[in-house]
Amino acid sequence: MLLFSAAPLSAHPHVFAEARLDVVVQEDRIAALRHLWRFDEVFTSTVLIEFDTNSDLKLDESELQAVATTVHESLAEFNYFQLVTRNGSDVPMSAPEALIADIQDDQLIILFESKPETAMTLSGKTAIGVYDPTFYTAIDFVEDSMMAVDNLPESCKSLVVRPDPDEAIAQNQQSLTQAFYDTTDQNDLSKIFATRLELTC
Amino acid sequence: MLISKRAARLSVLISIVSLAIWPATAYAQSSLGIGAGEATVPSTGLFAGMLAWVNGLQQEFYRSLTGALKAMREDPAKLWLLVGLSFAYGIFHAAGPGHGKAVISSYMLANEVALKRGIVLSFLSSLLQGLTAITVMGLVFLVFRGTSVSMGDAAKTLEVASYGLIAGFGALLLWRKLKPALVAPAIATAIPAGHAAGGAGHHPHDHGHDGDGDVCATCGHAHAPDPTDLGGSEFDWRTAWAAIAAVGIRPCSGALIVLTFAFLNQLWLGGIASVFAMSIGTAITVSVLASLAVTAKSVAMRLSGQGKLGRSVHSGIEITGALLVFLIGLVLLSASLSG
Numbered sequence: 001m002l003l004f005s006a007a008p009l010s011a012h013p014h015v016f017a018e019a020r021l022d023v024v025v026q027e028d029r030i031a032a033l034r035h036l037w038r039f040d041e042v043f044t045s046t047v048l049i050e051f052d053t054n055s056d057l058k059l060d061e062s063e064l065q066a067v068a069t070t071v072h073e074s075l076a077e078f079n080y081f082q083l084v085t086r087n088g089s090d091v092p093m094s095a096p097e098a099l100i101a102d103i104q105d106d107q108l109i110i111l112f113e114s115k116p117e118t119a120m121t122l123s124g125k126t127a128i129g130v131y132d133p134t135f136y137t138a139i140d141f142v143e144d145s146m147m148a149v150d151n152l153p154e155s156c157k158s159l160v161v162r163p164d165p166d167e168a169i170a171q172n173q174q175s176l177t178q179a180f181y182d183t184t185d186q187n188d189l190s191k192i193f194a195t196r197l198e199l200t201c
Numbered sequence: 202m203l204i205s206k207r208a209a210r211l212s213v214l215i216s217i218v219s220l221a222i223w224p225a226t227a228y229a230q231s232s233l234g235i236g237a238g239e240a241t242v243p244s245t246g247l248f249a250g251m252l253a254w255v256n257g258l259q260q261e262f263y264r265s266l267t268g269a270l271k272a273m274r275e276d277p278a279k280l281w282l283l284v285g286l287s288f289a290y291g292i293f294h295a296a297g298p299g300h301g302k303a304v305i306s307s308y309m310l311a312n313e314v315a316l317k318r319g320i321v322l323s324f325l326s327s328l329l330q331g332l333t334a335i336t337v338m339g340l341v342f343l344v345f346r347g348t349s350v351s352m353g354d355a356a357k358t359l360e361v362a363s364y365g366l367i368a369g370f371g372a373l374l375l376w377r378k379l380k381p382a383l384v385a386p387a388i389a390t391a392i393p394a395g396h397a398a399g400g401a402g403h404h405p406h407d408h409g410h411d412g413d414g415d416v417c418a419t420c421g422h423a424h425a426p427d428p429t430d431l432g433g434s435e436f437d438w439r440t441a442w443a444a445i446a447a448v449g450i451r452p453c454s455g456a457l458i459v460l461t462f463a464f465l466n467q468l469w470l471g472g473i474a475s476v477f478a479m480s481i482g483t484a485i486t487v488s489v490l491a492s493l494a495v496t497a498k499s500v501a502m503r504l505s506g507q508g509k510l511g512r513s514v515h516s517g518i519e520i521t522g523a524l525l526v527f528l529i530g531l532v533l534l535s536a537s538l539s540g
Binding site (some may be wrong): 015016040041042043044045046047048049050051052055059067070071073074075077078081110132133134136137 | 231232233234235263266270271341342346351352353458459461462465466467
């Protein structure tokens with residue numbers, strides 16, 4: 001068991017993104033999730049080299065569009081790094097129509113907005129986690145204020161939860177059996193480590 | 202023949218067990234679909250705890266490295282900080298799962314390679330890796346930028362080539378080790394019965410493996426090392442270069458990423474110095490691990506003595522080494538092609 005416990009901790013990404021999440025609430029419903037990710041400069045330089053079609057060492061509008069399209073397509077497979085649950089069950093999110101890529105201060109910025117597939121009223125416990133299930137990107141909400149809610153009803157409480165890997169494993173000890181590791185892929189494993197915003201109404 | 206059959210069977214077993222606990226890594230498929238990053242696939246297995254520690258250190262180093270690169274952009278005197286960090290990164294990077302040390306160590310197990318030469322092999326293969334990274338990045342930056350050839354494509358192609366070469370090289374080594382065993386029976390029947398019986402273990406001839414190359418290669422003993430693979434003056438640089446090239450044409454992704462950032466910020470000297478510092482760090486770790494493999498082999502040889510057991514152990518270790526190179530190549534190649 002010890003050996004298995006150590007396993008998820010050995011996954012260390014080398015691409016870093018500072019993230020911000022804005023939850024837009026309208027009429028006690030979650031209308032949209034707005035994501036902003038600011039990638040580290042070194043990773044940004046590798047993106048620049050890859051997409052600099054006209055070799056001017058800058059990414060102009062059409063090149064940034066190409067970046068946005070590629071990321072948009074890739075993220076589709078990973079539910080745009082989101083995990084939304086209400087009272088424990090998954091809430092399906094529709095794919096964002098588009099994604100915006102930009103470079104500011106040598107850092108790649110990705111912006112997009114996603115909406116729940118069906119109307120999502122705020123009742124009970126809603127949790128929104130943002131994470132890369134492949135462990136490729138470290139999505140980091142530097143401060144709790146980076147997960148914000150617009151128009152949160154007064155009766156609701158919001159809390160940013162940052163699972164401690166060891167505690168997360170301890171809490172999930174029962175489900176983290178040998179069979180779990182045998183039958184589960186990384187996606188299910190990584191979500192217990194994701195930073196999440198919990199709204200209790 | 203009996204001896205080598207048993208040895209061969211043992212070798213297969215050891216190799217399979219070793220591979221099972223040895224995690225395979227391949228050029229990671231990015232979930233973002235863009236750029237290059239170094240993702241470490243979560244590993245389970247016997248060494249997961251140790252690897253987690255090593256990976257944690259690597260991540261720390263990576264963050265410090267990018268910090269040092271940025272600092273150097275403002276203040277060129279920070280080059281030394283960068284070189285120092287790169288060196289340490291190299292040392293720790295090589296301690297994680299990787300192909301270089303596994304191939305070099307196995308190659309040294311498969312052959313009578315003197316320690317000193319093993320260290321030279323480690324350094325040459327690591328330096329070639331650094332050189333490949335600089336060449337690839339130079340080409341991508343100066344020639345292929347913005348074309349359909351991306352750094353990822355170049356790295357992937359070289360990776361597949363490297364793993365293919367390792368598998369091919371392993372197959373060649375294996376053939377060399379097994380050939381005497383396969384050819385032996387034909388010769389054994391041709392020589393007088395008394396001599397053949399002697400071959401079963403009571404042969405008085407001393408096969409001192411001290412490297413002076415006086416082994417009778419025509420006796421037909423299954424364990425007789427191929428003279429071209431012996432230590433001493435007949436050390437075969439051709440197979441050694443094959444090992445170096447097979448390992449060295451795959452650039453380490455960490456080096457490629459550092460170079461991209463350095464070249465983009467016109468820190469030419471800094472980028473190149475950093476990569477060579479990484480190479481030297483890597484070479485030190487690979488040397489240490491390869492030396493451990495060789496020392497373990499000679500201890501095993503000394504404990505098992507010069508008799509029947511000794512010869513069994515000797516050919517067993519050598520076949521295991523060759524088989525490992527072959528299997529490592531195959532596993533990496535299939536992981537790389539499917540990834």
